[in-house]
Every structure is written in structure tokens, then in C-alpha cells.
Amino acid sequence: DAGVIQSPRHEVTEMGQEVTLRCKPISGHNSLFWYRQTMMRGLELLIYFNNNVPIDDSGMPEDRFSAKMPNASFSTLKIQPSEPRDSAVYFCASSLGYSNQPQHFGDGTRLSIL
Amino acid sequence: QQQVKQSPQSLIVQKGGISIINCAYENTAFDYFPWYQQFPGKGPALLIAIRPDVSEKKEGRFTISFNKSAKQFSLHIMDSQPGDSATYFCAASKGGSEKLVFGKGTKLTVNP
Numbered sequence: 481d482a483g484v485i486q487s488p489r490h491e492v493t494e495m496g497q498e499v500t501l502r503c504k505p506i507s508g509h510n511s512l513f514w515y516r517q518t519m520m521r522g523l524e525l526l527i528y529f530n531n532n533v534p535i536d537d538s539g540m541p542e543d544r545f546s547a548k549m550p551n552a553s554f555s556t557l558k559i560q561p562s563e564p565r566d567s568a569v570y571f572c573a574s575s576l577g578y579s580n581q582p583q584h585f586g587d588g589t590r591l592s593i594l
Numbered sequence: 595q596q597q598v599k600q601s602p603q604s605l606i607v608q609k610g611g612i613s614i615i616n617c618a619y620e621n622t623a624f625d626y627f628p629w630y631q632q633f634p635g636k637g638p639a640l641l642i643a644i645r646p647d648v649s650e651k652k653e654g655r656f657t658i659s660f661n662k663s664a665k666q667f668s669l670h671i672m673d674s675q676p677g678d679s680a681t682y683f684c685a686a687s688k689g690g691s692e693k694l695v696f697g698k699g700t701k702l703t704v705n706p
Contacts, residue, residue, distance in 0.1 A: 484637070511692055522698040523638070523683060536693055571637050579690050580626045580645070585637025 482506070484586035486572050492592045498560040501589045503572030504553055509584070510577025514547055514557050517569045517588070529555065530577055562593045597621055598686050600697030607704050613671040615700045617684035620665065624686040628694070629658065629669050632681045641682070642669070674704045 485504040493499055505512045513528040527537040529549045537547070544563070549555040559566055569590050573583040599618045607613045617627075628643035644651045644658040644667065651658045657670040671678055684697040 513692075523696040525693060525695075528692065530692070573637070575692060577692075579687065579692055580643070581692070582628070582640040582643075583692075583694065585639065587635065587637050 484572055484574050484584055486570075486586035486589050488589060489587065490590045490592075492594065493562060494594050495563055496561045497593075498558065499562045499566075499591060499593075501557040501570050501572075501591070503555045503557075503586060505555070505572070505574030506584055507553070508576075509574035510552075511575045512549060512555050513573040513575075513583060514555070515571040515573065515585075517571060523571075526557070564593045567591055567593050597695045598684060598697040600684050600700060602700060603698070604701045605703070607674045607702065609674065609676060609704055609706050611674050611704075613669075613674045613678070613702055613704070615669045615682055615684070615702070616666065617668065617697050618664075618666045619686050621686070621688070622665070623688045624695075625689045626687045627658070627660065627667050628685050629656075630683045630685060630696075632683065632699075638683055671702075674702075676704045676706050678702060679704050 487502045511530045514526040517523045526539045527547045532549045547557045569588045571585050571588045573585040575581045575583045601616050629641045630638035631641045632638040642653050642656050644660050646662050655672045660667045681699045681701045683699045685694040687694050
């Protein structure tokens, strides 16, 4: 079975540009999570959706970040405008949609903002 | 505010030895404590999890020990192997919530 699929795997862009990260969750999973991983701050939850509805976006750093889930099989995380401090590995994860269930992570997008 | 404190940051163990990673939490509303394993270039993957109604859970060479009164839990890896070299994260969540709070991670190196 296919796991969580993220694209692109790597993204290098200049400061000020718009960045769009994409995620396809595991089929049948009802919850989707976006995380950011850095050496300094570790693994941080940015936002999560349940049944395509944003449930908790308290981790979104600022208005430059936005996330959408237009349907059960696709989500995007957008940064506009991007800044060097946004450089990190961004992970998407999905789960069955209720507490105490494993979150299945994709392999991440390594984002570098120059 | 770090809700789950993990130690050590890094750990080097010889093959066949025991690896021990510790985590502490403050929020007594937490009632689910998973451990995730992450290899370089990959996303974290669930390794083992425990709920506070038991003090220990064992799966193969991996054991979680849980001390509710001390608000601490730990991961023990018995007979550590070079293939166990990875970064390990403890996490916690509150009852009824899917939101996980992760520790900062421990980079484990098992020397052959």
C-alpha cells in the first residue's frame, strides 16, 4: 500500500518567492497533519485537519503560512512570501482520525530559502 | 514552553548493550505516550506506545517503562544493534485529542 506521498522532496528558492508543498494522505485516513522539523525547535505541529476541516492551526507561525485540504486525498501548505528562517524539513502525516492512532509520516520536503 | 522534555540529546552504545532514553512531562491530562523512530531522510514512524494504566509495555527488544507518579516514561532498547541507529522521539497527547507534542529527540548511535 502506498504511504503518505509528499512533493517535492527538495525545494530551493529565493527569499520572497511563493512556496507550495503538497501531500497525498493514505487512502481511508481522515486526519492530516503538517509538521515542521528544525534542529533548534524539533518537530512542531503546524496544523491538522479532520475530514478536510482545519481543527487546530495554533502552530502556524504567521500569516505567511496557509494550508488547505480541498478533498480527502490532497492538501497543500503554502508560504508566501518565503523567508530564510522558513528553511526546514516539512512533514505531512495522516491517521485514521481518532485519538491514540498512529500517525503515518511522509518522507518530507526539505525546503531551503536563500 | 516545552511540554515533553527528552534526554539525552545523543547516545552512543556498543552493539549488544542497552539503550535508555528518558522523557518527562508536566501536563497530567496526557494519557497516550508513543515513541517514534526516524531514520535519516525519512519521516518518523511509530515504534511503540503506552497508556498510563500500565507501567510497562514490551514489543520484542523495545520496552516502555511508565512512572505515572513521577510523570516520566522511558524507552529501553535491549541488545542494541547497528540497525537501531536512528533518532528517537517521545510524544504525548491528551485524552480524545489527536494532537501530539513531541520531545526534541535523541540521536542513537550503536557501534558495531
